[in-house]
Every structure is written in structure tokens, then in C-alpha cells.
Amino acid sequence: MKINILTLFPAMFAGFKSESIIKRAINSGSLEINIIDIRDYTTDKHNTADDTPFGGGAGMVLKAEPIFRALENTSGKVIYTSPQGVTLHQNLSNELSSEEEITIIAGHYEGIDERVIEEKVDLEISIGDFVLTGGELPAMVIADSIARLLPGVIKKDSYEQDSFYNGLLDHPHYTRPAEFDGLKVPEILLSGHHKNIELWRKKESLKRTYLRRPDLLEGREFTKEEKKLLKEIVDEL
Ligand SMILES: C[S@@+](CC[C@H](N)C(=O)[O-])C[C@H]1O[C@@H](n2cnc3c(N)ncnc32)[C@H](O)[C@@H]1O
The missing domain is CATH 3.40.1280.10 (SPOUT methyltransferase, trefoil knot domain)
Structure with a gap:
């Protein structure tokens, strides 16, 4: 271009x-x-x-x-x-x-x-x-x-998960070390369990959007999984 x-x-x-x-x-x-x-x-x-x-x-x-x-x-x-x-x-x-x-x-x-x-x-x-x-x-x-x-x-994977691309804010990111000055990264990210990590990221992404930019969720067609996660988020708050 x-x-x-x-x-x-x-x-x-x-x-x-x-x-x-x-x-x-x-x-x-x-x-x-x-x-x-x-x-x-x-x-x-x-x-x-x-x-x-x-x-x-x-x-x-x-x-x-x-x-x-x-x-x-x-x-x-x-x-x-x-x-x-x-x-x-x-x-x-x-x-x-x-x-x-x-x-x-x-x-x-x-x-x-x-x-x-x-x-x-x-x-x-x-x-x-x-x-x-x-x-x-x-x-x-x-x-x-x-x-x-x-x-x-x-990478397409990279910009597709960024904020706004799919109508949500991005999830939080962490890198090495896993702990410094007593500050730990969420345990799930060290588990190596890719499916659970994906689910955690999706939930964090939804949670951030719900808390910071609820306007982005207006009119969104939620998937079944997103509906379930959103209910969990609201119940936990
Ligand atoms: C001082 S501004 C002119 C503002 C103009 N007199 C007005 O009030 O609409 C000079 C130039 O900066 C650019 N500019 C300033 N603010 C901008 C913004 N928020 N978004 C895009 N371009 C901007 C525009 O190209 C504009 O011509």
C-alpha cells in the first residue's frame, strides 16, 4: 500500500x-x-x-x-x-x-x-x-x-486480539520474571493449559470492557460462552 x-x-x-x-x-x-x-x-x-x-x-x-x-x-x-x-x-x-x-x-x-x-x-x-x-x-x-x-x-493473531478489533478491549499481558518484589503473574498463565488460558483471557477481556468501556458492549451479539463469562463477572463484582 x-x-x-x-x-x-x-x-x-x-x-x-x-x-x-x-x-x-x-x-x-x-x-x-x-x-x-x-x-x-x-x-x-x-x-x-x-x-x-x-x-x-x-x-x-x-x-x-x-x-x-x-x-x-x-x-x-x-x-x-x-x-x-x-x-x-x-x-x-x-x-x-x-x-x-x-x-x-x-x-x-x-x-x-x-x-x-x-x-x-x-x-x-x-x-x-x-x-x-x-x-x-x-x-x-x-x-x-x-x-x-x-x-x-x-501477525494477524496479534492485531486481532488487540483492543477494538473484535469489539472488546484486550486482556492484560505479563512477561518474565514470574515474580519480582512479591508481585506474581496470575497462576493460570504459568499452567501451560492453553484452553484454560484462552478462557481466562476472554474473561479478562470482557471484564475490562464491561468495567472501562461498557458502551462497546451495547448491541453486541454475545456468544453462549461470552454470556456465561459475563454472568460470572457480574456475580463476582
Ligand atoms: C490549529 S489546527 C486548525 C484548527 C481549525 N482552525 C479548527 O478549529 O477546526 C491546524 C491543523 O492541525 C490539524 N489538526 C489539529 N487538531 C486535529 C485533530 N484533532 N485531528 C486531526 N487533525 C488535527 C489539522 O490538519 C488542522 O488544519
Whole structure:
């Protein structure tokens, strides 16, 4: 999959592309991250990519023409990072991960000229109800949430048990040592009994969801096993 990111601050993406799982995804050929510097598509001698807002007021606005020109070299869905967009959700990341190419526009200052949104943007995505200085971090958040779902990047088993994928929060995790400073890991995880471990994990996952995010359980079609576990959880509380 190819993810184009339009930005005025390309250097912000250096670490994103060169570390950990994203680096591995790029090296394996599953992912291409193409950082496009909006300034490269300006035509005046000062490379002006932003200007003051019509009507007056504070801040600067990213100009439309360089973004229109930059988009000519891309294909696929165009996403604008915006606090006014739909809030990013696992289902949306799953959907986007099946695209061949997408382009994410990172706004800055007061945002981008509205004509870009009207004419070129397919979807505005917010990463939450707060305002950041720019869309670079949201672009990384969106790209990261997609990249980990691409074939061969991380194991399917791994992301399928993560929070939200199956509508529940993940169960707790522990690693060695089995005990330190008197703090022990749950006995069941040392038992080697895979079926019981699976059941314990399922119950913990349901319990966490019930206690922390009961909204996720609304409208869920529970399996027989989940119903039984949920009853146990409620009785034990
Ligand atoms: C200071 S913000 C502009 C906010 C805009 N004037 C508003 O109030 O809707 C600058 C840029 O940061 C990005 N941004 C800020 N908060 C965001 C959020 N919660 N989700 C996605 N992008 C965000 C957008 O690309 C935006 O154009």
C-alpha cells in the first residue's frame, strides 16, 4: 500500500519512517510512505505556501494552488486531517488498509483553504476532540493504525486480539520474571493449559470492557460462552 502525506514539515516524518514496525513494513515492501513537501509545488520565488485569511483575523491559511498541484501526482482517496472530521476508529483503519493508495493532507496554522476540501477531499479525519498545531501527528497516527494491518507487518493473531478489533478491549499481558518484589503473574498463565488460558483471557477481556468501556458492549451479539463469562463477572463484582 502507498500512503502519500502532504505536509509543510517533511522533516517531522524522518523518525516515523525509520524506526520499529513502520520501518520493517517499508523494508518488506508492504508499505510505501511518500512524503510530499507542499512547498515543492509553489511557483513564486519565495515558495509561499500559506497566506493571511480573507476577511482578516489571526493566523495563516495553507494556500489552495500548491495543494491542488501536489495532488496531481497522487491517486486514490484523499483524506484531510481535521478536528472537524469523523473520529478515527478501528473499523475505519481496517477499511482504509484495503486501499492500494491514499493521500493524507496535514493542515497547519488555521488550516487549509476550504476550496481544497470542497474539490479534492474525500474524507476528513479527526484523532479526537482537541486541537493540535498541525496535521503531521494525526497523519502519522492514521498511517500507523493502517500500516500494522497490512499483510506481513505484524501477525494477524496479534492485531486481532488487540483492543477494538473484535469489539472488546484486550486482556492484560505479563512477561518474565514470574515474580519480582512479591508481585506474581496470575497462576493460570504459568499452567501451560492453553484452553484454560484462552478462557481466562476472554474473561479478562470482557471484564475490562464491561468495567472501562461498557458502551462497546451495547448491541453486541454475545456468544453462549461470552454470556456465561459475563454472568460470572457480574456475580463476582
Ligand atoms: C490549529 S489546527 C486548525 C484548527 C481549525 N482552525 C479548527 O478549529 O477546526 C491546524 C491543523 O492541525 C490539524 N489538526 C489539529 N487538531 C486535529 C485533530 N484533532 N485531528 C486531526 N487533525 C488535527 C489539522 O490538519 C488542522 O488544519
